[in-house]
Amino acid sequence: MPELPNAYKEQMRTLLGEADYRAFMRAYTKSPVRGLRTNTLKVSPSELKEMVPFHLKPVEWCPAGFYYSSKDSPGKHPYHDAGLYYIQEPSAMAVVEQLDPQPGERVLDLCAAPGGKSTQIAAKMGGQGWLISNEIHSQRVNVLTENLERCGVCNATVLNESPQRLASRFTAFFDRILVDAPCSGEGMFRKNPDAVNEWSPQHVLGCTRRQREILDAAIPMLRPGGRLVYSTCTFNTRENEEIVDYLLHTFPDLTLQKAQNHRHFTPGIARETRARTLNEHVARLWPHQLEGEGHFIAVFKKQGDADSPAKETGYPKAALSADLLEKWRTFERDTLTAPLSEKRRIVFGSHLYDIPPDLPDLRGIRVKRPGLYLGEFKKNRFEPSHALAMALTKQNARLVTFLSSKRIGDVAAYLRGETVTAKSSQKGWTLVTVDGFPLGWGKQVGTVVKNHLPKRLRRHVDSY
Numbered sequence: 096m097p098e099l100p101n102a103y104k105e106q107m108r109t110l111l112g113e114a115d116y117r118a119f120m121r122a123y124t125k126s127p128v129r130g131l132r133t134n135t136l137k138v139s140p141s142e143l144k145e146m147v148p149f150h151l152k153p154v155e156w157c158p159a160g161f162y163y164s165s166k167d168s169p170g171k172h173p174y175h176d177a178g179l180y181y182i183q184e185p186s187a188m189a190v191v192e193q194l195d196p197q198p199g200e201r202v203l204d205l206c207a208a209p210g211g212k213s214t215q216i217a218a219k220m221g222g223q224g225w226l227i228s229n230e231i232h233s234q235r236v237n238v239l240t241e242n243l244e245r246c247g248v249c250n251a252t253v254l255n256e257s258p259q260r261l262a263s264r265f266t267a268f269f270d271r272i273l274v275d276a277p278c279s280g281e282g283m284f285r286k287n288p289d290a291v292n293e294w295s296p297q298h299v300l301g302c303t304r305r306q307r308e309i310l311d312a313a314i315p316m317l318r319p320g321g322r323l324v325y326s327t328c329t330f331n332t333r334e335n336e337e338i339v340d341y342l343l344h345t346f347p348d349l350t351l352q353k354a355q356n357h358r359h360f361t362p363g364i365a366r367e368t369r370a371r372t373l374n375e376h377v378a379r380l381w382p383h384q385l386e387g388e389g390h391f392i393a394v395f396k397k398q399g400d401a402d403s404p405a406k407e408t409g410y411p412k413a414a415l416s417a418d419l420l421e422k423w424r425t426f427e428r429d430t431l432t433a434p435l436s437e438k439r440r441i442v443f444g445s446h447l448y449d450i451p452p453d454l455p456d457l458r459g460i461r462v463k464r465p466g467l468y469l470g471e472f473k474k475n476r477f478e479p480s481h482a483l484a485m486a487l488t489k490q491n492a493r494l495v496t497f498l499s500s501k502r503i504g505d506v507a508a509y510l511r512g513e514t515v516t517a518k519s520s521q522k523g524w525t526l527v528t529v530d531g532f533p534l535g536w537g538k539q540v541g542t543v544v545k546n547h548l549p550k551r552l553r554r555h556v557d558s559y
């Protein structure tokens with residue numbers, strides 16, 4: 096790790112006091128802990144624990160979370176390609192537990208890439224309701240999309256917008272909003288040493304300005320009675336307690352809620368005496384006090400109680416021509432055991448999507464995915480997407496190619512993009528699975544399964 100800046104060390108010494116500061120600095124001599132979170136859209140935590148060859152230990156504040164050992168390589172295992180878990184820093188898992196999203200709600204994740212928290216929100220929503228995952232950076236939004244698709248999320252819209260433009264479209268619209276803000280990253284120095292080089296007092300000030308701008312846009316999008324969680328991965332009081340204070344003064348209809356399960360965490364450290372309640376309500380996660388990196392979480396409720404606004408129907412209803420509908424139906428009949436549940440199916444160019452029933456008009460907004468990407472119409476046929484494969488289960492497909500994680504050769508061949516061999520002779524799209532969990536599509540002729548794993552996802556596997 097690079098040398099910590101003196102100004103940073105001084106700041107931490109003042110903040111913590113001498114004894115605590117020494118314990119805090121000792122944490123930098125230890126390796127960061129590692130975590131993965133079960134994707135409960137696909138498997139339960141106890142099932143996952145039985146299945147994987149890793150050394151797992153539960154994360155106290157997240158029922159789906161586990162620590163794994165430095166000897167394990169979960170990123171290399173095909174269960175990662177199959178979206179059975181998301182590799183996530185254990186402290187970061189606490190944030191969505193506080194947001195507590197429910198099936199059927201409208202949830203906005205405003206700063207979402209690479210998708211750790213969005214995939215956690217989606218798992219808690221269980222495919223019901225509507226998640227908007229937004230990421231302002233055009234490169235990072237691609238990683239976000241890939242992660243949502245790998246995890247089989249079927250009820251998310253992915254946007255690539257500024258918070259301000261979203262605010263101009265969605266007023267008092269969301270039941271829950273997460274602002275996992277860009278920050279100075281002090282809490283991640285141990286895990287992400289690059290953040291050390293970026294750090295300076297000026298950078299911290301720049302972050303606070305941006306955090307206020309993001310929150311100014313976020314609050315009007317929350318419905319009365321709705322919940323907003325603000326989180327950072329920094330220790331800096333300017334980006335944490337002072338931002339909470341700013342919000343409470345600027346938006347009188349916001350009240351601060353006590354973080355749930357507070358016993359696992361530590362209170363805030365604002366200095367003013369009037370900040371006592373604030374300190375008792377927010378949660379700090381310190382690397383010298385728990386097994387995880389640094390985080391800060393504040394939970395707000397907007398006063399009042401109103402349902403989110405009536406459903407809008409921004410998109411035209413009959414968006415599929417008879418010809419395209421027939422191609423889709425043919426695919427569905429030939430490939431799936433039963434038609435997919437009737438959502439709203441719309442076409443953008445030659446691409447077919449399932450969109451939430453109340454998706455408002457998003458014209459003028461940069462949309463990366465309006466909903467679940469089903470696939471593309473080609474000349475005389477419909478070609479299913481990887482996202483669709485990942486959102487299905489083995490029960491949904493007429494043809495399934497079963498690969499076993501115990502036979503690394505077969506799985507490695509599929510992940511490298513090679514053909515694999517099926518047990519019996521068939522013809523058509525086949526869902527290629529590892530231990531019954533989808534990895535992607537194959538197209539079978541006889542016993543030969545041609546590989547349809549997208550090129551960008553192909554990789555070499557020598558061990559796991």
Ligand SMILES: C[S@@+](CC[C@H](N)C(=O)[O-])C[C@H]1O[C@@H](n2cnc3c(N)ncnc32)[C@H](O)[C@@H]1O
Nearest residue numbers: 206207208209210211212231232275276277309
């Ligand atoms: C802490 S990261 C989010 C991590 C993510 N929630 C997760 O769990 O994987 C903050 C994100 O905010 C984005 N961001 C940067 N500037 C922003 C702005 N002005 N408005 C909204 N988001 C911004 C960054 O690109 C970054 O992806």
